[in-house]
Amino acid sequence: MPDASTDYTVDELIVSLIARDIRDHELVQQGGGTLLGTVAVLLARRTHAPNLTYNYLTSMDPIVTSVGNPADSPHVVSRTALAPFDIADIVNMCLRGKTDVFSTMPAQIDRYGNVNASLIGDDQQRPKVRFPGGLGITDWTLYAGRVNVYVPKHTRRVFVEKVDYVTGMGHFPGGFAERVRRGVPGRGPRKVFSNLAVMGFDAETGRMRLDSLHAGVRLEDVQANTGFDLLLPADIPQTEPPTVEEVDLIRNEIDPKGLRKHRF
Amino acid sequence: MPDASTDYTVDELIVSLIARDIRDHELVQQGGGTLLGTVAVLLARRTHAPNLTYNYLTSMDPIVTSVGNPADSPHVVSRTALAPFDIADIVNMCLRGKTDVFSTMPAQIDRYGNVNASLIGDDQQRPKVRFPGGLGITDWTLYAGRVNVYVPKHTRRVFVEKVDYVTGMGHFPGGFAERVRRGVPGRGPRKVFSNLAVMGFDAETGRMRLDSLHAGVRLEDVQANTGFDLLLPADIPQTEPPTVEEVDLIRNEIDPKGLRKHRF
């Protein structure tokens, strides 16, 4: 067994959790807005998933080993890719079921895993706050194999009873089978990684369920900061920490400038 | 007035008729199977339509001045084109109404201008003769601005009561308006140029009408070789002959090897 780290930050923990969910040989879709997600992909490739490929903005599987250098910019690394990739390539790859996993950081998420990256407020045409919008979040929650969500600050402003705008579709009341019945190809949200805990979803009801608590976090901390009732398992384990090797790679090789800490 | 030629063959006459129907600045679609059509496009460009453009197989508006030389092959001339053109480019150009005119030589044509390039026989799945098929004839009869048809040998085997297979749609009983009513964008067959006569179509009934007889051809010759009743105008003029200049260009500059005479 690799050594568990005892010296890690929560952003490093979340990178590790996203990375570990990527299996070897999978095809990962990585957006431009979520650098932490990119760090996780690079970590997975350096550890258990050396044969993963990923679509990095405008090219397919460029050779990137770190983030935050001019030499790692999409324009430069695209010259080492398998192929340039345009938006139609991305659409057809995903609609044909080739895209395995995507991660995203929304402004709100509700008990069914619906995510909102569009706006805050009751009136969608006169919102309190207008965000830049969802880009491809809508699409990957519907058409990618699965989606992982991460939340740097677990609060009731993020974990809400009902999102103000469904940018990305979660599960239906009625559970996972309801997606299949309605012809939605993707399996939708799989895990939610916050600074406090890991959450999953219940297959029968589609509702969010607590999976594990991070070290030092109490159940009450999570419940007090969540705007709806989480399903609770009989036993609540502690979240597996990152390994020493993972933390070293993240901190010293992949993201020495700490860009993953944005919004943490 | 330019001098009318008194020394021309029927293929040269038909080239001239197709060419004259092309207006300046029009966009012409030209298939690979009909070299006579290409000769007509090149003639139009050398005479009254210097600003026409044409899609020549896999490139848009290559610089071609003659046919029958290796230097005129589509692969070579495509290097002088405005752009390479693939089948999706052709489809989208035409469906968006940009393609003005096309000419074709079918195996059969009926009174409504339906054309057949597919097969001969009563049973479409067990035909007497299977032809190579229509390629884009179907599409240009539906989506190009208009289509001209030429027939090297005007006989009852070509001009039939009803085509054995509607490869390309003609007019509907009910006339030109019926195409509009059914949402067919193109105006369909405009003229039929045979070795005996020029025919058009009646706007009210969609039926084929005799427009003019070639020099030396009698009405009875046409009627005897047509498998249905042609509408007849009150006066039947003689077909305008090509000019001396046109014949000279066709014969000596554009098609000195006489490739236009295929099937004549």
Place this chain on the structure above:
Amino acid sequence: MRDKRTTIAEAVQLVEDGSTLGIASPAVQPEALISMAAVREIARQGKRDLTVISAMAELESDLLAGAGCLRAIQFWACRFFDLGTPPNIRRMMQAGEIIAREESEFSFTLGVLAGGMGVEFIPLHGYFNDHLPHHPEWRTFPSPFDGKQLLAVTAVVPDVALIHVPRADKFGNAQFGETNRHNTAARFLAPHMVRAAKRVILTTEEIIDNAEIRKTPEETGILYHDVDAVVHAPGGAHPHGVVGYYEPDEAHIKRYHAAAQDAERFREYLRAYVHAPADPGAYRALVDAE
């Protein structure tokens, strides 16, 4: 092919109040095919009630918003580089003054593809989200195969599309140069948006001979028959960059972002950069002198 050269003032007459305006493709720095010259002229002429269709609505849409030209924006993102929602757009949407027709990358792309291909719509399965009520132009219908609900993503057919290119001839045949090679989002969207539109205004860094186009046909991204007006407008992408011609003007972009934070200061910006310069040449002289 006809000579379609004209002035930007003439070209923009093609844009009628109330019409839809297609932005050819998003800026992916340091490259853009965005005709800021046409955008500024539209603002200058005070067009009203426009709907902008822009995959990633950014400075160009924000300028039109702040100038009071817009009724709605159709987009998959509206963001100002890395600085969040564009300031005028944010303020005006939050005041309910501009309609947000947000959609996703896939629906936007399929709509533009349908428009560029000349088909009525493209059917998309399993599309559930809150974009739907904000797109009255879409329809849901049962699949003719299995009866499951499909979304008809209506073909995007802008009344006018705008594009700025490195090189074009007087007929409107245009080549994207280096932009075509790196900006693969532009490579798909720009030609399709241009094809999809009823009318196209093309501004260009250089007007070149048709014979030049024919020397490198494989570089051609837009053909003459899809273009209605050709305007020679060097610097016409500013403050965006055009690869091989000029870099993005980061200082100007910052100045814009600061000015757009409130309506009064933005009126100043418009006076200085949209209304004062008589034409794209005068605008260029102005920003070159800064």
Place this chain on the structure above:
Amino acid sequence: MRDKRTTIAEAVQLVEDGSTLGIASPAVQPEALISMAAVREIARQGKRDLTVISAMAELESDLLAGAGCLRAIQFWACRFFDLGTPPNIRRMMQAGEIIAREESEFSFTLGVLAGGMGVEFIPLHGYFNDHLPHHPEWRTFPSPFDGKQLLAVTAVVPDVALIHVPRADKFGNAQFGETNRHNTAARFLAPHMVRAAKRVILTTEEIIDNAEIRKTPEETGILYHDVDAVVHAPGGAHPHGVVGYYEPDEAHIKRYHAAAQDAERFREYLRAYVHAPADPGAYRALVDAE
């Protein structure tokens, strides 16, 4: 990415009796992306009741017809170079032994586009002709916009697509080389047919390192995730040509055309060129010796 290299005999096990077979793109001499190596192996293994989907059904479909593998052909043309209808196809269609699913360039292209994009169909307006009754996979339905009749051109989704390329790595990333530049029909159809298919057999002149692919990413036409079997088969397009490797073998094409004129002589051809050579290497040695 996984190593997908295998033998042609193994690869062709992916083709089940009764399935549909996509030919990536038509031959436009002197270039082809047609995997004759796979076609010959399919004939050799005696597959039955296949439906070939080939824009311009030519020698490859004719060989499968003559070998008794075919139930139907879906095509926009079936012609043997400049020599009219391919001989076996002509004879067998005239005997009612092979179903002709003729359609047009536009419907075929839109069907392949739909398959490659992953949408159910593309709607086509105003499509009237005699192709319709021969396409039970199509549907007509009222437009959700104006109620006018539309044709749903069903996505082409072959059970297996075949393609022969100049260069590929062991994962299936493939580059078309010169063929991609001149054969613009292939440029569109080939990648879309490959994407559209459920399984893809790729044969290649050369297996190159993945690092070689990454030196010229802009040349890549097919990505590994769309490929199921990679077979090193030099000469695998013969008697078609592959630009930069070999010219079309006109003498062999004439010999084929003569042999296919009657069933008995064609059985001789099959014995000599399909059944006698043990694998693509033996076939190549045979035709090289002629």
